Amino acid sequence: MQTRGHPNRLGIRGWVGGGRWGFERYMYTLHRLSGLALLVYFTMHIFVTSTRAVGPDAWKQTMSVVSGPLFTMGEYLVFAAFAFHAVNGIRLGAIELGFAVGRPIEPVYPYQTSVGGQRRLARAVLMIAFVVALWGGLDFFVWK
Amino acid sequence: MRDRTLWTWHIGAGAVILVLLGLHMVIMHLSGTLGFLGVQDAEPTGWASVAARAGSLFFTLTYVALLGAALYHGFYGFRNILMELNPGRTVRSVINVGLSVVGLALFAFGTWAALAAPGAATMAGG
Amino acid sequence: MAGSNTKQVTFHLRRFEPGKDAEPHWEDHSIEVTPGMTVLDGLWKVKELSAPSLAWRSSCRMGICGSCGMLINGRPRLACNTQVSELGSAIVAVAPLPNFDIIKDLVPDLRPIFETHREMLPYLLRDDTAEQEDPTREYRQTPHELEQYLQFSYCIKCGCCMAACPTVATDAQYAGPMPLGQAHRYDSDTRDAGFDRRREVLAGGSGPWRCHFAGECSQVCPKGVDPAKAIQLMKRQLVSDLLRLRRRTPPAAVAEAPHGTMRDDIPAAPPRTVTEA
Known part of the structure; x- marks a missing residue:
C-alpha cells in the first residue's frame, strides 16, 4: 500500500506488545518463541541422531559430546518449551477451528468476548504445561 | 498451494506430532516415568537400545512420519513468521522455495538415517 | 472556576503537522476536568484554550460513527466513549491509531x-x-x-x-x-x-x-x-x-405472501382530525 501520510506501523514492537496488553498476547508471543526454539533444536537433533546410521562408534562419540549437565539442562529447556507449545497448541487448534470461541451472541454491555470466554482454558493450559514441565524436571534431574 | 490448504496440513501435522512426539518424549527422555509404569528399559540412548529400535519396523515408520510432520509443521510456522514481516514479492518467492528445499533436504537426510541405521546395527553385530 | 469535584489533568498529545514536522512529537496541555467529561470533550477544551490547530476526527460523540478511534493511554479506544475519570490517571496520553499513516495530529488515514x-x-x-x-x-x-x-x-x-x-x-x-x-x-x-x-x-x-x-x-x-x-x-x-464437510444450502428465498382469510370485523380508521391546507 502506498504511503499517504507519515508511516505509523508499529513493526515487531507490535508483536511483543506488553504492559497494557491482554493475557493471550503473552501466550501468542511465548508460542512463537517456543516454536522457533523447538525448530532450531529439531534441526540439530536430526543431525545428531543421524550418526546412528554411520555405526556404533560414531554414535557413542556423538553421545559423549552431547552429555553432561549443560546439555541435560539444555534438553530440559527444550522439553519445557515442548510442554508449553504442545498444550497451548491443543488450545489453539480448538480455538482456530472454531470449537472453543462460543457462538455469536447479542453484544450487550458489558461485552462478553470469545477471548474472555476461553480465558479459563488459557489458564488451564498454563497450569497443565507447568505441571508437565515440573514432572519432566523431576524425571530429568531427580529420578534419573 | 493456497494458504488454506497449507494451514490445514499444519494443524493436521500438529495432531500427528502431539501423539508421536509424546511417545518419543516418554521413551527417550522420561525413563523415570517409564520406570513407574513398570518398563525398565536399558539406557535409551545406549547403542544396544538404538540398534534394537532401528531394527523395528514400527520405530522406523514412526520416525519417518514424525520427521515429516515435525519438519512441515515447524517450517510452515517459520514461514508464517517470515511472511508476517511483510517481505516483497521476490523475497516471498525466495522464502517459499528456500524453506521447501531445506525442509525436503532435511527430510531426505533424516529418512536416509532411519533406513540406513538397521544396516549399521547389523554390521556392528548389534 | 475550579470546583471541588474538578481535577487538573494533563493531556499528553501526539502532534504532527505535515510539511512542517519531520517526525511526530509530544505536547502537554493541562486542563480542568469535570465529572462525566470524555476524552473527546477534553480535546475540545484543549483546542479551545491552548492548541487551536489541534486536529482529530470526530462526529457523533456517542459511539456510533466510528470516527474518533485513538490510542488513549496505550489502548485503542473511541475518544467519545472513554471518560477521563475511568482512565484513573492524571495524565491522558492521546496518539493517533497505530498501524495507519498519520494525516495530521490525531487523524489516521483509514x-x-x-x-x-x-x-x-x-x-x-x-x-x-x-x-x-x-x-x-x-x-x-x-x-x-x-x-x-x-x-x-x-x-x-x-x-x-x-x-x-x-x-x-x-x-x-x-x-x-x-x-x-x-x-x-x-x-x-x-x-x-x-x-x-x-x-x-x-x-x-x-x-x-x-x-x-x-x-x-x-x-x-x-x-x-x-x-x-x-x-x-x-x-x-x-x-x-x-475437506468437503461444509453443508451447502441455497440462499434464503423470498418470504411467501401471508395467506388466510381477511377479517371482516376490523373497525374503520377514525375520521381525520387535521385537514391539509
Whole structure:
C-alpha cells in the first residue's frame, strides 16, 4: 500500500506488545518463541541422531559430546518449551477451528468476548504445561 | 498451494506430532516415568537400545512420519513468521522455495538415517 | 472556576503537522476536568484554550460513527466513549491509531481498511438481481439465523481492532480483523450466496490464516463485535469447505405472501382530525 501520510506501523514492537496488553498476547508471543526454539533444536537433533546410521562408534562419540549437565539442562529447556507449545497448541487448534470461541451472541454491555470466554482454558493450559514441565524436571534431574 | 490448504496440513501435522512426539518424549527422555509404569528399559540412548529400535519396523515408520510432520509443521510456522514481516514479492518467492528445499533436504537426510541405521546395527553385530 | 469535584489533568498529545514536522512529537496541555467529561470533550477544551490547530476526527460523540478511534493511554479506544475519570490517571496520553499513516495530529488515514473492506464484497451476493433491485418481499430468515451474524454487523469501522492486531503491526498484506470480520458477517448470513466468490480472497495469504488468536481485536472493540470470534468461525467454514464437510444450502428465498382469510370485523380508521391546507 502506498504511503499517504507519515508511516505509523508499529513493526515487531507490535508483536511483543506488553504492559497494557491482554493475557493471550503473552501466550501468542511465548508460542512463537517456543516454536522457533523447538525448530532450531529439531534441526540439530536430526543431525545428531543421524550418526546412528554411520555405526556404533560414531554414535557413542556423538553421545559423549552431547552429555553432561549443560546439555541435560539444555534438553530440559527444550522439553519445557515442548510442554508449553504442545498444550497451548491443543488450545489453539480448538480455538482456530472454531470449537472453543462460543457462538455469536447479542453484544450487550458489558461485552462478553470469545477471548474472555476461553480465558479459563488459557489458564488451564498454563497450569497443565507447568505441571508437565515440573514432572519432566523431576524425571530429568531427580529420578534419573 | 493456497494458504488454506497449507494451514490445514499444519494443524493436521500438529495432531500427528502431539501423539508421536509424546511417545518419543516418554521413551527417550522420561525413563523415570517409564520406570513407574513398570518398563525398565536399558539406557535409551545406549547403542544396544538404538540398534534394537532401528531394527523395528514400527520405530522406523514412526520416525519417518514424525520427521515429516515435525519438519512441515515447524517450517510452515517459520514461514508464517517470515511472511508476517511483510517481505516483497521476490523475497516471498525466495522464502517459499528456500524453506521447501531445506525442509525436503532435511527430510531426505533424516529418512536416509532411519533406513540406513538397521544396516549399521547389523554390521556392528548389534 | 475550579470546583471541588474538578481535577487538573494533563493531556499528553501526539502532534504532527505535515510539511512542517519531520517526525511526530509530544505536547502537554493541562486542563480542568469535570465529572462525566470524555476524552473527546477534553480535546475540545484543549483546542479551545491552548492548541487551536489541534486536529482529530470526530462526529457523533456517542459511539456510533466510528470516527474518533485513538490510542488513549496505550489502548485503542473511541475518544467519545472513554471518560477521563475511568482512565484513573492524571495524565491522558492521546496518539493517533497505530498501524495507519498519520494525516495530521490525531487523524489516521483509514482508507486502506475501507479498500480492503470493499474487496471482501460486504453485501448480499445472490443470483436474483431483479428481486434485489426491486424487491417484492423480504427474504425469509429466522431469529436464530439472524443471531449467527448480528453481533458482527455492529461493526462501526473505527479501526481500533486494526491498531491492536499484532499481525497488522508488521504485515501490510494481511486483510486484518475488521475486513475479515465483515466478510464473515456476510458468509454467515443465510440470505447470502457469495461464499465461493469471497473464498477467492479468503483462502489466500491475506486471509484469516495470519490470525493466531492474540485476542487483542476483541478486547479493544468498542462495540462488542468480537472480530477474533468471527475469524475463527470463518477458518472453520473455510476448512470444512476444503475437506468437503461444509453443508451447502441455497440462499434464503423470498418470504411467501401471508395467506388466510381477511377479517371482516376490523373497525374503520377514525375520521381525520387535521385537514391539509
